[in-house]
Amino acid sequence: MLSARVAQYSRHVASTSALPAAFLHTTPAVRAASVKSKTSNIERRANRADLAGLNKPHVILGFRQGDDAKWTNCDLAKVMVTGEEIQSSPTPTLSINSSKIEQPTYLNFGVSEAEKDLLFNTLPALRTEALAVLNQKAKGTSQPAFLDKVGIATEKVEAYKANMLARVMDLRNANARGIAFENRRRCVAAFSDPEKPNDTGRPEVQGAFICDTYIENPDPLGTPD
Structure with missing residues (x-):
């Protein structure tokens, strides 16, 4: 056991x-x-x-990856101006033998269309007319041939001055902040209520500002170039 x-x-x-x-x-x-x-x-x-x-869809821009047509065809994209568009725009030429004033496509310093017309159309014409009258009085003559000759010469000089101003005020001379300022000005003008222009507090304008800021700097925490 x-x-x-x-x-x-x-x-x-x-x-x-x-x-x-x-x-x-x-x-x-x-x-x-x-x-x-x-x-x-x-x-x-x-x-x-x-x-x-x-x-x-992108949380800010509102379109899916690869669906860029939604962005390029939207109102905001049509309002804003890019650095590539600015640099590819024609540069006003300088010639003392030309009476043609070449206005830049994009102007710096927030110049409006009315101010642009005043600077490059109205003022040069008034200056030319005033100088012609002064020359007529100084020479004491009213001969058409003389007045035409003086008028043409004066017009060329004023056109040269206007083209110099155009080159200085061209947006291609602006830095990133200058271009951002122009885009914000365009957003305010485009998306403000017609009955309340320059309304920077309107939601549509604020939304445009956010998109513009993201496009200019999509990686705000990244190392700048």
């Missing part, structure tokens, strides 16, 4: 001692499979997030 009990106890010890060995051998494989599964799940979630991000 004692021998039977010893044999039973030995079998019990053998069976229990085998469990830790099996557990130790299978644990690394189980853990590796678990880590691999978790990694795959993380990658799948990341891929889904990337796809969702590609299909999601």
Whole structure:
């Protein structure tokens, strides 16, 4: 009977001692499979997030990646001016032998269309006319040939001065802040209520400001060039 009990106890010890060995051998494989599964799940979630991000409209500009036509055809894009457009615009030429005034496409310093017309059309014409009258009085003659000659010469001089002013006031001479100022001025003019012009507090104007700021500096925390 004692021998039977010893044999039973030995079998019990053998069976229990085998469990830790099996557990130790299978644990690394189980853990590796678990880590691999978790990694795959993380990658799948990341891929889904990337796809969702590609299909999601930009929170500021309002269009999806690759759908640039929505931006180029919108009112804001048509109002704003870019550095590329400014640099590709024609530069007013200087010639003392020409009476043609070449106005710049884009003006700096927030010059309005009315002020632009005054500077490059009205004032040169008035100056030419006034000098012609003064020359007529100084010479004491009213001969048409003389007056025409003086008038043409004066007109060329005034055109040269106006073209010099145009080159100075060209927006291509502005820095980034100058271009930003011009774009904000355009946004205010375009999106203010007609009955309340220059309304910088209007939501449409504020939204245009936000878009303009993002376009000028899409990474405000990045290192400037």
